[in-house]
Amino acid sequence: MQQVEHRSVRYAARRLREASRNPTSLRQARRTANRKQVTGDLRCECGESGCRAAIPVSAEGHRGARDGFVVVPGHHGGDIVVAAADRFFVVELRPIGVAS
DSSP states (O other), X not given: OHHHHHHHHHHHHHHHHHHTTSHHHHHHHHXXXXXXXXXXXXXXXXXXXXXXXXXXXXXXXXXXXXXXXXXXXXXXXXSEEEEEOSSOEEEEOOOTTOOO
């Protein structure tokens, strides 16, 4: 059983490394991992490969039905903020070709 869990952790780590080459894929990989998290902190879902910022797990409830990303304030870049709290924002990607 422990070997199977260890393999899934290695697989998830490899997926994050692969996704780090593409900011959009990285964000989606972090969002997928965060949705499986039930306790502790979530990882910021920004596109910065070196980001290690933490967000409270309660942020997942604020995402709601949206397919947005939860990020720490200041990591939203040109994305559209659709919900805000003290320690995180819920953002949606700005459509390509739309000026900020």
